[in-house]
Amino acid sequence: MTHSPSNLLSRRGFCLCCVGGAALAAGRGWLTPREAFAEARGLVSLIKDSAATSPIVVHKLRHNISALEGSGGNIAVLTGPDGKVMVDAGIGVSRPQLMKALADLGPEPITTLINTHWHFDHTDGNTWLNSVGARIIAQDSTRKYLGEVQRVEDWDYNFLPPAAGGIPSQTFAEALDLKLNGISLKLKHYAPAHTDSDISVNFAEANIVHVGDTFWNGVYPFIDYSTGGSIDGTIAACDLNLAAATADTIIIAGHGQPVSNKSELKEFRDMLVGVRENVATLKRQGRTRDEIVAAKPTAAYDARFGAFVIDPGFFTRLVYEGV
Numbered sequence: 001m002t003h004s005p006s007n008l009l010s011r012r013g014f015c016l017c018c019v020g021g022a023a024l025a026a027g028r029g030w031l032t033p034r035e036a037f038a039e040a041r042g043l044v045s046l047i048k049d050s051a052a053t054s055p056i057v058v059h060k061l062r063h064n065i066s067a068l069e070g071s072g073g074n075i076a077v078l079t080g081p082d083g084k085v086m087v088d089a090g091i092g093v094s095r096p097q098l099m100k101a102l103a104d105l106g107p108e109p110i111t112t113l114i115n116t117h118w119h120f121d122h123t124d125g126n127t128w129l130n131s132v133g134a135r136i137i138a139q140d141s142t143r144k145y146l147g148e149v150q151r152v153e154d155w156d157y158n159f160l161p162p163a164a165g166g167i168p169s170q171t172f173a174e175a176l177d178l179k180l181n182g183i184s185l186k187l188k189h190y191a192p193a194h195t196d197s198d199i200s201v202n203f204a205e206a207n208i209v210h211v212g213d214t215f216w217n218g219v220y221p222f223i224d225y226s227t228g229g230s231i232d233g234t235i236a237a238c239d240l241n242l243a244a245a246t247a248d249t250i251i252i253a254g255h256g257q258p259v260s261n262k263s264e265l266k267e268f269r270d271m272l273v274g275v276r277e278n279v280a281t282l283k284r285q286g287r288t289r290d291e292i293v294a295a296k297p298t299a300a301y302d303a304r305f306g307a308f309v310i311d312p313g314f315f316t317r318l319v320y321e322g323v
């Protein structure tokens, strides 16, 4: 399966994570660094161009919390007298559509923005959101990564820091509790999972949790080894998320359909474990990476999870890197 820019653009909510998939899985195996860079650079432009016109879909949940879909990673919004609290910022060029969606939720200003991790498709909107009054909160590593040029080796691509206002001004190492709009927000750092900067944001009274990119609902995930991610860390994060959830918990996924639940998360976790075991077995037998990709260790899961831009071959390579 290859990804042309047109089929990338046919999907709402794609992200920088997906650029890697497209650049690396372009039908003829890994691209040379020069090719990968050219393709990634072109696709970043395409993603920005498309985000500029994509509609934002609003999913109203409960306790004045909504999930917003259509600008990079899925966004959560809590409204109330303390001002709007956002979890993740989307892509900057979506500002007009996001402003409209946010205005439809109520007249309050945006006062607080929480980043689930450093990736572009979750933090690119930081600068404009800060400029309209949002303080930005994140885990220590998110601030560190946003403060320097980030080189993602798998993409041969360098991401430049945002303008100063887009850097989180309040950070924490392991946990931070806030009380806003009558809701107890519990921010918690995962052990290294999708990156080593991932946090969950739990809206306690509402039994809603945004788990960032530790969960891609119904699609193969990207895993960023360049900043501490791994397949085993991603599985461990899923186990934590499952242990904390009840049948009634609304789980907001970083990518894929945003409004999810424990049973879909369990399916995702079981897929990760199954693919990991298949790839590890083949690797122990001494097979090369390309032989393992050709053996299709994801085959049993492709119909359910393989339709997004992280395709089976690219996901297999990501698992191979970590077992």
Ligand SMILES: [Zn+2]
Pocket (backbone or CB within 6 Å): 017, 117, 119, 194, 213
């Ligand atoms: Zn990510």
